[in-house]
Amino acid sequence: xxxxxxxxxxxxxxxxxxxxxxxxxxxxxxxxxxxxxxxxxxxxxxxxxxxxxxxxxxxxxxxxxxxxxxxxxxxxxxxxxxxxxxxxxxxxxxxxxxxxxxxxxxxxxxxxxxxxxxxxxxxxxxxxxxxxxxxxxxxxxxxxxxxxxxxxxxxxxxxxxxxxxxxxxxxxxxxxxxxxxxxxxxxxxxxxxxxxxxxxxxxxxxxxxxxxxxxxxxxxxxxxxxxxxxxxxxxxxxxxxxxxxxxxxxxxxxxxxxxxxxxxxxxxxxxxxxxxxxxxxxx
Numbered sequence: 001x002x003x004x005x006x007x008x009x010x011x012x013x014x015x016x017x018x019x020x021x022x023x024x025x026x027x028x029x030x031x032x033x034x035x036x037x038x039x040x041x042x043x044x045x046x047x048x049x050x051x052x053x054x055x056x057x058x059x060x061x062x063x064x065x066x067x068x069x070x071x072x073x074x075x076x077x078x079x080x081x082x083x084x085x086x087x088x089x090x091x092x093x094x095x096x097x098x099x100x101x102x103x104x105x106x107x108x109x110x111x112x113x114x115x116x117x118x119x120x121x122x123x124x125x126x127x128x129x130x131x132x133x134x135x136x137x138x139x140x141x142x143x144x145x146x147x148x149x150x151x152x153x154x155x156x157x158x159x160x161x162x163x164x165x166x167x168x169x170x171x172x173x174x175x176x177x178x179x180x181x182x183x184x185x186x187x188x189x190x191x192x193x194x195x196x197x198x199x200x201x202x203x204x205x206x207x208x209x210x211x212x213x214x215x216x217x218x219x220x221x222x223x224x225x226x227x228x229x230x231x232x233x234x235x236x237x238x239x240x241x242x243x244x245x246x247x248x249x250x251x252x253x254x255x256x257x258x259x260x261x262x263x264x265x266x267x268x269x270x271x272x273x274x275x276x277x278x279x280x281x282x283x
Contacts, residue, residue: 003015003016003017003041003042003043003044003253003256004016004256006185006236006238008135008158008159008185009156009158009182009183009184009185010128010135010155010158012103012134012135012158014044014072014103014104014135014159014185014238015043015044015072016233016237016238016239016256017042017044017229017233017238017239017240017241017252017253017255018042018044018045018046018072018074018187018238018239018240018241019034019037019042019044019045019046019240019241019242019249020046020047020189020240020241020242021033021034021045021046021047021048021051021053021057021242022046022047022048022050022051022189022242028053028056029053029056030047030051030053030056030057030060031056031057031059031060031063032060033060033244034056034057034059034060034061034064035060035063035064036244036246036249037060037249038060038061038064038066038071039064039246040246040249040250040253041249041250041253042249042253043066043070043071043072044071044072044073044074045057045060045061045071045072045073045074046074046240047073047074047075047076047097048075048076048078048106048108049075049076049077049078049089049092049093049108050076050078050108050109054075054093054096054097055096055097057073057097058096058097058098058099059098061073061097061098061099062098068099071103072103072104073097073099073102073103073104074102074103074104074105074106075090075093075097075102075104075105075106076105076106076107076108076139077089077090077105077106077107077108077120077124078108078112079112080112080113080120085120085123086105086107086120086123086124086126086127087123087126087127087130087132090102090105090127090132090133091132094132101131101132101133101134102132102133102134103133103134103135104133104134104135104136104137104158104159105124105127105128105132105133105135105136105137106136106137106138106139106159106161107120107121107124107137107138107139107141108139108140109139109140110138110140110141110142110145117145117148117149118148118149118151118152121149121153124136125153125154125155128155135158135159136155136157136158137157137158137159137160137161137184137185137187138157138159138160138161139160139161139162139187140161140162140163141157141160141162141175142175143174143175143178146160146175146178146182146184147178150182156182156183156184157182157184158184158185159184159185159186159187159238160175160179160184160185160186160187161187161188161189161238161240162175162186162187162188162189163188163189163190163193163279163280163281164186164188164189164190164191164232164237165188165190165191165192165193165194165228165273165280166194166203166228166231166269166270166272166273166274167193167194167198167201167203167273167276167277167278167279168273168277168278168279169270169273169274170270170273170274170277171277185236185237185238186235186236186237186238187237187238187239187240188232188237188238188239188240189240189281190280190281191228191229191232191239191240191241192225192228192229192241193280193281194228194273194278195207195224195225195228197280198276198278198280201276201278202272202273202275202276203269203272203273203276205272206268206269206272207224207227207228207269208224210227210261210265210268210269211223211224211226211227213265214226214227214230214258214259214261217259218257218258218259222258223251225248225251225252226251226254226255226258227261227269228269229241229252229255230255230258230260230261231261231266231269233255233256234260234261234266239252239255
């Protein structure tokens, strides 16, 4: 089944769900896992210079035999070395990936470029103008970081990838409001963290009740992961997931086939999330 896409503010299309090569694959050979992800239906691959595995991501893409035009590849800018720019850093990444361009290039962490964000963004814009990256965006940016680069930008960021789940939902409202104002796609990572990194929290019974209702409605198995990924999907977010297991990869992609959550169910998830504020990743 074809993966549905979201339209970015520059007109480009992005598959709504991505396979990420961070977390468990950080500093590890990602080739086999990337091949497995592509074989099981993922077309959007989310990498980063910081993960130190771009060569094996590229090897997985090549070994998959999938035409470049059928894939959407993201990478992210790490700390700049002396004399380096976002553009020269991307040129190094492209060589490692074995690609002529990426589809999306993100500034990974704003704190890595404190006092230089505008300058870095100008170099990101150069990458877009020259076709080294089809679209450009940011990650882990808060309102003040976005405002800093939006002022005088030729191209506003197309995406801001941030940690999103019910335990941070309340605190994210100002940045999500700014995204809407500038048609910036909100992308999520760590979306299932409350279920697997903080089991036993206020969210668990709510998710289980919804899971049972969805499974009954669907007449096929529905997992707790399905529920939170569906919550993210219904907001129109770009969801970044990861797993080393093929059955889990298929489960993530199957989210699109799960019945929709009701407004009451969405409200119950967010009310339960508001009872605890917990981030699982440091920027």
